[in-house]
Amino acid sequence: MIKREMAHESTKTDDELLARLRRGDEAAFVALYRRRQGAIYRFAVHMSGSTTAAEDITQEVFLALLRQECGFDPERGTLSGYLFGIARKLVLRNLERGRADVALETEADDAAMPELAVIDDPLMDLTRREGIEALRRAVMALPRRYREVVLLCDLEELDYADAAVVLQCPIGTVRSRMHRARALLFEKLNQDRNPRLAVGPWKPMRVAI
Amino acid sequence: MTCVEFWNHLPEGGLEASPGAGHLAECAACAARWDRQQALKAGLRLVSAGMRGEEAPPRVEAGLVAAFRSQARFKRRRAASYSWRSFSWWPPVLTGASAAAATVVLAMVLMHGSHPVPASMAPVSTPHRMAPAALESADAPADRVDEDSYGPDSDFIPVPNAARIEPNEDVHLVRVEATRSAMMALGIVVSAENASDTVVADVVLGSDGMARAVRLVTNGDGSLLEEE
Numbered sequence: 001m002i003k004r005e006m007a008h009e010s011t012k013t014d015d016e017l018l019a020r021l022r023r024g025d026e027a028a029f030v031a032l033y034r035r036r037q038g039a040i041y042r043f044a045v046h047m048s049g050s051t052t053a054a055e056d057i058t059q060e061v062f063l064a065l066l067r068q069e070c071g072f073d074p075e076r077g078t079l080s081g082y083l084f085g086i087a088r089k090l091v092l093r094n095l096e097r098g099r100a101d102v103a104l105e106t107e108a109d110d111a112a113m114p115e116l117a118v119i120d121d122p123l124m125d126l127t128r129r130e131g132i133e134a135l136r137r138a139v140m141a142l143p144r145r146y147r148e149v150v151l152l153c154d155l156e157e158l159d160y161a162d163a164a165v166v167l168q169c170p171i172g173t174v175r176s177r178m179h180r181a182r183a184l185l186f187e188k189l190n191q192d193r194n195p196r197l198a199v200g201p202w203k204p205m206r207v208a209i
Numbered sequence: 210m211t212c213v214e215f216w217n218h219l220p221e222g223g224l225e226a227s228p229g230a231g232h233l234a235e236c237a238a239c240a241a242r243w244d245r246q247q248a249l250k251a252g253l254r255l256v257s258a259g260m261r262g263e264e265a266p267p268r269v270e271a272g273l274v275a276a277f278r279s280q281a282r283f284k285r286r287r288a289a290s291y292s293w294r295s296f297s298w299w300p301p302v303l304t305g306a307s308a309a310a311a312t313v314v315l316a317m318v319l320m321h322g323s324h325p326v327p328a329s330m331a332p333v334s335t336p337h338r339m340a341p342a343a344l345e346s347a348d349a350p351a352d353r354v355d356e357d358s359y360g361p362d363s364d365f366i367p368v369p370n371a372a373r374i375e376p377n378e379d380v381h382l383v384r385v386e387a388t389r390s391a392m393m394a395l396g397i398v399v400s401a402e403n404a405s406d407t408v409v410a411d412v413v414l415g416s417d418g419m420a421r422a423v424r425l426v427t428n429g430d431g432s433l434l435e436e437e
Contacts (some may be wrong), residue, residue, distance in 0.1 A: 024281045026274065033270060041265040058265045062273050066280055135249075136256045154253040155260065179216070182249055 010035070014079040018072070021065070033062055036080060039156045040087050046140060046151055047091040053098075059092045081162035084152060088166055097145070138188040146181035153178060249347050365413060365422035374413075374421055381414045384426070392425065 010031065012020075017035075020028035035193035040061050064086050065072070071084045139150055151164060152158045153174070160178075164171040215229040215236075233240045374380055386407045409426040 024284065026277055026281070029277050030274065031268070033273060037269070038261070041269075042260050042263050045263065055265055059269050059272055063276060066273075066277060102214055118371045132252065132259060133256050135252045139253075139256065142361070149255070154250065155257040157257070182246060185249060186245065 014168070015074060018065075018079060029066075032065075032079075032175055036083055037062070039080070040083055043148075043156060044082060044087055045149050046155075047144070048094050048098075049140075050094075050098075053091075057087055057094065060090050061086045063099050077165040078162055081091060081158065081165045084156075084158065084162075084166040085168075088148065134189060134192050135185065138185050138192070141188060142181060142184055146177055146184060149174060149177040150181045150185075212236055215239055274390060363425040365411075367422050368420050371421050372415065372417075374415055378416050380416065380421065382411055383414060384409060384411050386410075392423075 012028075012031065012064060014035070017028040017032040026048065037058055041054050041058045044057040045051055048054055061083050065083070065099065073080060139147060139155070142150060148167065148173045149163060152163045153160065158166070160171050163174045167174060210229055210232045215232045216239075218229060233243055252356070322335065386409050389406050389408055392408060411424045411426060412420050413422040413424075415421050
């Protein structure tokens, strides 16, 4: 019975579920939570580096949705983007408290970003388990501003417009950060394959995972 | 299209609909770079697929559902409170309605008698000049009058259908003010202009509080005494 109800809810749009949630429909709230919690939780885990913090952040995000004055405006973006926006603010607050972010985030670093260099194609490895894990580690090691754009656009498949709302920046900035993030990922993968090539903007970093 | 223009205007999705699609056929460097980007995106999709199993533990959902239920209870209670508050305009309305009803009852008393004197016939605080006949009743001890004082020869008009006063019954005389329209049954001329004007009258009450007779208080010239 419950499964049938949940299956019925899964056909509803976020906006429909939100409207019912506002009228006090618990089933709508649960359906909306189950649909969106995974992405929010993963984003929080990979941004904060802590599962405990990610749990708290996920809970806070959906509690904010329960508040009458939550401020979601369908005219400005999707509900998913709105939830990511709250999660991001909470992550930043968490990082400020814990100072757990990576130490690779200056404009000078951006300026020294290498062009995509083909040394010994590391992308060939991406079809193997180790290659996938190496890429995952590379994503997690990205500076925050690039990591968040890769998490949102590549891993959680938000479009650039939604990502721009979440990050509160122009869509062109999202595009350029994506470009730089991918360049950094290439560089990191190359470096992993040949440690002697570890030069340029990469510096020792502290990552709390 | 230059290489810079190609990368600056790269669409989010595939190249099919992009005007820069032709550039890749002309530029080997951009084509190679494009291929690497596509391979990276494919790798990221695999990373994403591997992460799909990562979800918030069930205790987060349990906590949120508890919060939702608590909030729903609070909202219901608040809604109930608001529904009572929405009736807060009733007391003044009921008061006004009561006053109107009292006026109607006064008219009924005057027309049919044997009804209690309504509250709107409150005693007039300041005595006015009284007609000679009224003075007779005013001479009665305190606010009590004899039956003779409102007998056939007096100015008192028996209230229709009112019970007769028993020989030893104590009666009370009260002076009231009432609208002309309420006194219409006593023969007062009422027009649209003066219907709401008030006149002064003496009412004889039986020991049961019922009106027995009414006398309109007049000025020396015989005109009705009107409350100022």
